[in-house]
Amino acid sequence: MxxxxxxxxxxxxxxxxxxxxxxxxxxxxxxxxxxxxxxxxxxxxxxxxxxxxxxxxxxxxxxxxxxxxxxxxxxxxxxxxxxxxxxxxxxxxxxxxxxxxxxxxxSHRHPWFIASRSARDDPRRAWYIWRDPASGGGPPNNWLSHFGGPAWTFDEGSGQYYMHQFLPQQPELNYRHxxxxxxxxxxxxxxxxxxxxxxxxxxxxxxxxxxxxxxxxxxxxxxxxxxxxxxxxxxxxxxxxxxxxxxxxxxxxxxxxxxxxxxxxxxxxxxxxxxxxxxxxxxxxxxxxxxxxxxxxxxxxxxxxxxxxxxxxxxxxxxxxxxxxxxxxxxxxxxxxxxxxxxxxxxxxxxxxxxxxxxxxxxxxxxxxxxxxxxxxxxxxxxxxxxxxxxxxxxxxxxxxxxxxxxxxxxxxxxxxxxxxxxxxxxxxxxxxxxxxxxxxxxxxxALRRAEPALASGFYQSLDADQPDVFAYLRGDRGSTLLVLLNFGAERRRPALPLSDAAADLLLSTAMTAPRRLSLAQLVLEPDEGMVLRLPAGSRVSRSVLSGG
The missing domain is CATH 3.20.20.80 (Glycosidases)
Structure with a gap:
């Protein structure tokens, strides 16, 4: 971007x-x-x-x-x-x-529908979807409403059905008109x-x-x-x-x-x-x-x-x-x-x-x-x-x-x-x-998202963390590369990441622990923990990791 x-x-x-x-x-x-x-x-x-x-x-x-x-x-x-x-x-x-x-x-109370319902020859009749009953009586077809029942309501005054995919009080407009x-x-x-x-x-x-x-x-x-x-x-x-x-x-x-x-x-x-x-x-x-x-x-x-x-x-x-x-x-x-x-x-x-x-x-x-x-x-x-x-x-x-x-x-x-x-x-x-x-x-x-261009506009690339429950990915731009680690589980996890750097700076943890430098090789995610870390400038990320990003 x-x-x-x-x-x-x-x-x-x-x-x-x-x-x-x-x-x-x-x-x-x-x-x-x-x-x-x-x-x-x-x-x-x-x-x-x-x-x-x-x-x-x-x-x-x-x-x-x-x-x-x-x-x-x-x-x-x-x-x-x-x-x-x-x-x-x-x-x-x-x-x-x-x-x-x-x-x-x-709404069925919109002036457009009131006019449409008033007579078959009203100019706004075709602004909504009207159909004759099926040959044997009943709704014109088997269409259903999201809110239960048929997607058709019979209008006694005109002898036709009008369509609604939600409530009968929500008639459908006809965009083919x-x-x-x-x-x-x-x-x-x-x-x-x-x-x-x-x-x-x-x-x-x-x-x-x-x-x-x-x-x-x-x-x-x-x-x-x-x-x-x-x-x-x-x-x-x-x-x-x-x-x-x-x-x-x-x-x-x-x-x-x-x-x-x-x-x-x-x-x-x-x-x-x-x-x-x-x-x-x-x-x-x-x-x-x-x-x-x-x-x-x-x-x-x-x-x-x-x-x-x-x-x-x-x-x-x-x-x-x-x-x-x-x-x-x-x-x-x-x-x-x-x-x-x-x-x-x-x-x-x-x-x-x-x-x-x-x-x-x-x-x-x-x-x-x-x-x-x-x-x-x-x-x-x-x-x-x-x-x-x-x-x-x-x-x-x-x-x-x-x-x-x-x-x-x-x-x-x-x-x-x-x-x-x-x-x-x-x-x-x-x-x-x-x-x-x-x-x-x-x-x-x-606030971190607003402050970090890498989060607002940078690239995304997922990583293999070699641990169940862990979703890891990079966000980066020309000035910075951030690592996001998310533990979806209730057990401690030690991600094994395809990154060559020995340390990274913790910017924010879901546990709200103090920012500090962490060893990537020794990094542990507590249960239900997420982290955003900044990799050192000039980080060497495996070429295979970034081949798609």
Whole structure:
């Protein structure tokens, strides 16, 4: 990466789930004024890019991912003046703001769908996907919803079905109609003209569906648990034509200076990298890479995933990594509290742009909820597997301090979701005073990444450590070579590295031990420990080690 690298290549993305970050007005739901009040905290984390989950007007059937107006702010979160102030304050601190864009589907209460539903001959009828019933009655085909049941809802008034891959209250837009994309681009224009720095585009690979509406084939590997996984979704996601649509969105975005487009895609590496736009890089700047979330937490597996991704990246493509978001179980819940620091060190030392999820810096855990307290639609629609598909546990309020409601809301206010049982001890205030806490480590790690060009922009090369549970790799540039060692296991390990130097300087350990010089030949990784070390200037690294890097 050159010295002229863009802000989104150098920076760290931090996702804020607005409902759960900070309540400022006593209604138990986070809002824009609350985010503004916490911007200094975010700035102190050394994060550069704040990504907000949807804040548009919405009936909230899917908590904002059912958009009723793409160019306004839901009063639940505040006003447009609150948003303008948030954007100004973010920029004043030298940070950037990225919004969620939800183009695949709108709310059933969006004026576009209200018009579409009003009559078969309405000009906006074809803006959405309508079909006649099957010849024998019932849905037009076997397509399924992510949230359970058919992907079709019958409209009594018109005698047709409309399509939705999520809730019935989230009808799918028809991007094969020539007026739909320009309408969505106009919505993007509204925010870009305000100065928003880019968009994270929801389910970007699902924007086009099979024009022949063919049934999807059965999935021979289905485990019989989640209905949606009983089919192979070859006609409703990742159609080849979707790349042309994404190119048009990217070309439009490029009409503004240096803005960012992130695509949400849950795909294997070989399919994911196609969304960069191959060698011309004319699609997503960052097709979100969720491999670290989906892969087993095993050193050998993670190394293989990283090496494969690096090898498959198109020319000029910039990598990215994600360890948590609003749809996935929390990092510390997935890998355990002992491994959470190792995971964050991995995320923040790999080559590419890292994305963090609010609360992971303090080790927040999923909050177990009984079905009676769940609000997430996939859980309520599929109660028999609510514990598998419900996303409420990872969306609970941010834990700021030991006061009532953990500082998220005033005392006596009922928060929209319950707080964690450990919020009085696991919170920002208690950890801020302890440099060795998870928060202290996270700040030290982000500061090191910011200070070291080798971490922000240097090469990556994995190494054989000749030890189970150890993932070792180099990060380097012309001025410095860093060695990262991560112990994924609960036993002490003594890595045997293909490096000729006798010693290296420890810059940071997950154990937060003091920086010192260590002998590489005698180096020991404690259980659940990660290290970043600087190799001496002019280090002699085996030619075979660097042959691919």
């Amino acid at each position: 050159s010295a002229a690298a863009s802000w989104w290549q150098r920076g760290i993305i931090y996702q804020v789930y607005p409902r759960s970050f900070q309540d400022s007005n006593g209604d138990g739901v986070g809002d824009l004024a609350g985010i503004i009040a916490r911007l200094d905290y975010l700035h102190g984390l050394n994060v550069d890019i704040i990504w907000l989950s949807p804040i548009y007007p919405s009936p909230m059937h899917d908590f904002g991912y059912d958009v009723a107006d793409y160019c306004a702010i839901d009063p639940l979160f505040g006003s447009m003046s609150d948003f303008d102030r948030l954007l100004a304050e973010v920029h004043r601190r030298g940070m950037r703001l990225v919004l969620d864009l939800v183009p695949n589907h709108s 020539p007026e739909v994309l320009p309408a969505m681009l106009d919505c993007m224009r509204f925010w870009l003209d305000k100065g928003v720095d880019g968009f994270r585009v929801d389910v970007i690979g699902m924007l086009l569906k099979d024009p022949l509406f063919r049934d999807e084939p059965a999935n021979p590997a289905w485990n019989g648990i989640r209905e949606y996984q009983s089919l192979l979704h070859v006609h409703t996601a990742n159609l080849p034509e979707v790349h042309g649509l994404i190119r048009q969105m990217r070309a439009f975005l490029d009409g503004w200076d240096d803005r960012l487009m992130i695509g949400e895609l849950y795909l294997p590496n070989a399919e994911l990298v196609r969304y960069y736009g191959n060698e011309d890089g004319a699609e997503c700047h960052l097709p979100f890479n969720f491999q670290l979330i989906r892969a087993p937490w095993d050193a050998a597996v993670i190394r293989r995933v990283v090496d494969e991704y690096e090898a498959l990246l198109p020319v000029h493509a910039w990598p990215n990594w994600v360890l948590g978001n609003h749809d996935q179980k929390r990092l510390a819940t997935r890998v355990g509290l002992s491994q959470a620091r190792v995971a964050n060190m991995l995320l923040l030392t790999l080559r590419g742009t890292p994305t963090c999820y609010y609360g992971d810096e303090i080790g927040m855990l999923d909050v177990p909820l009984p079905l009676t307290l769940m609000q997430d639609p996939p859980a309520l629609r599929q109660p028999e597997i609510a514990h598998l598909v419900g996303r409420d546990p990872q969306r609970t309020p941010m834990q700021w301090d030991a006061s009532a409601n953990a500082g998220f809301a005033a005392a006596g206010v009922r928060s929209w979701l319950p707080l964690a049982a450990d919020c009085s001890t696991r919170n920002v205030a208690s950890q801020a005073a302890d440099p060795a806490s998870p928060l202290g480590f996270f700040r030290a790690m982000t």
